[in-house]
Amino acid sequence: MTSPTSDEERRPQSVDVPLLHIGAAPEATTGGCGDSCGCGDREGGQGRDYGLDPLDCGLDPGLAELLQDAGLDPVQVEDVAHLAVEEDLAHGVDVTTVATIAEDARATADFTAREAGTVAGLRVAEAVLSVVCSDELEVERHAEDGDRVAQGQLLLTVRARTRDLLTAERSALNLLCRLSGIATATRAWTDALAGTDARVRDTRKTTPGLRALEKYAVRCGGGVNHRFALSDAALIKDNHVIAAGGVVQAFKQVRDALRESGAGDLPIEVEVDRLDQIEPVLGEGAELLLLDNFSPELTAEAVALVAGxxxxxxxxxxxxxxxxxxxETGVDYLAVGALTHSSPILDIGLDLREDAAEAEGQDAGRDGGGR
Known part of the structure; x- marks a missing residue:
């Protein structure tokens, strides 16, 4: 078994994912799960168009471009950052920090991995800091999303007003630790599958409002994304089968409805829980089957039956x-909802450099920093 070793291999590849500004209503949708989705490519799809320039946000243009290059919408990331900070402040101020830190004090702080894992969300953490910092924010990057990091490894160094750093600390860490935990868990699955043709991919079991970020973290860990929304692809599950009167009937209804609506290129995945359901849906043209609760032995039988x-x-x-x-049975994907709904965080801390903080605090006190 081998696993990626170079920084370039560890980092997620940019994918063409829907860019969604929180609160914006879509004018038109054709769906799409991204380049790494197993649903397949669709020719001529125009994707979502919200009439928004994803770089039209309050973030530093360079940071916004980095987020967009990673397949994230800078406007959405900025929205998430604002929501996190506003939730923490509750329309007030950080009373502890205001009481203990001189207004003009500046500090240097380090984001450090307190345990080994795969990091994700460093630029998201920067976005949180940027929406809080009322003065210049300086950033020194020591790691990139998708990197495997060791315990004690320095990830990011930031310099800003001390009050701003402490006020943004928890919101930035909540997102960074959460996303890095998902990337770390995904990396463990990716490593377990190394040397086979199977890929691990996520589901829609994500935190409301954070789906794009959590699916990005899956990519950072080497996984691939399933659909982002119910409109991106059809997935016929057991309740649809029951309602339609059978798996073949459900497939026909979805296929015909998509064709009639002009969305015939949308992928259709069909869940089956018995071997005898496979041949009939293949006969109707199904191109992606979800084998629900099959044992490895039954899975191997299904692979042989489908024969590519x-x-x-x-x-x-x-x-x-x-x-x-x-x-090793030959399946193409392993669907793991736990990647996003049950992964523990990766412990990352933010620590002020004591010598610099003390010196700057003293200077601020001599300069009348309480103004």
Whole structure:
């Protein structure tokens, strides 16, 4: 088993994902799961158009461009940053910091990994700092999203007004630790599948409002994204099958409805929970099957039965311990909702440099920093 070693291989590849400004209503949608989605490419799709320039935000232009290059919408990231900070301040001020820190005091602080893992969300943390800092913010980058980092490794050094750093600290860390935890968990699955053709991918079991960021973290860990929204692709699950009267009936209804609406190129994934359901839906043209709660042995039978006529995704019963057994059957994807709904955070801390903070605080006191 091998795993990526170079920084370039560890970092996520930019993908064409929908850019959504929070609160904006879409004028038109054709869907799309991104270049790394297993649903397949669709020719001629125009994607979402919200009439917004993703670089038209209050963030530093260079930071906004980095976010966009990573497949994130800078406007959305800025919105998330504002929401996080506003939630922390509750229309007030950081009373502890205001009481203990001189107004003009400046400090240098380091984001440091307190445990080993894969980092994600460094530029998001910068965005949080940037919306709080009322004075110039200086940033020195020591790591990139997607990097494997060691315990004690320096990730980011920032210099700004001390009050601003402390006020933004928890909001920045909440996002950075959360996203890095998802990337770290995904990396463990990616490593477990190394040497096979199977890829681990996420689901829509994400934190409301943070889906784009959490799916980005999955990419940082080497995983791929499934659909971003219900309109991006059709996924026929057990309740749809029951309502339609059978898996074949459900597939036909979805296929015909999409064709009639002019969205016939949208991918359709069909969940099956028995081997005898496979051949009938293949006969109707299904190109992606979700094998629900199949054992590795049944999965191998399904792979042999399909014989390359459709992509196959395993779901349910999956753990890191049995991931490779499933991958070696020949399935294309392992669907793991736990990547986004159950991953523990990666412990990252923000620490002021005591010598610099003390010196700057003393200087601020001599200069009448309480003004």
């Amino acid at each position: 006529r459709a992509k196959l995704e395993s779901s349910g019963r999956l753990t890191l311990d049995n991931a490779r057994a499933y991958a």
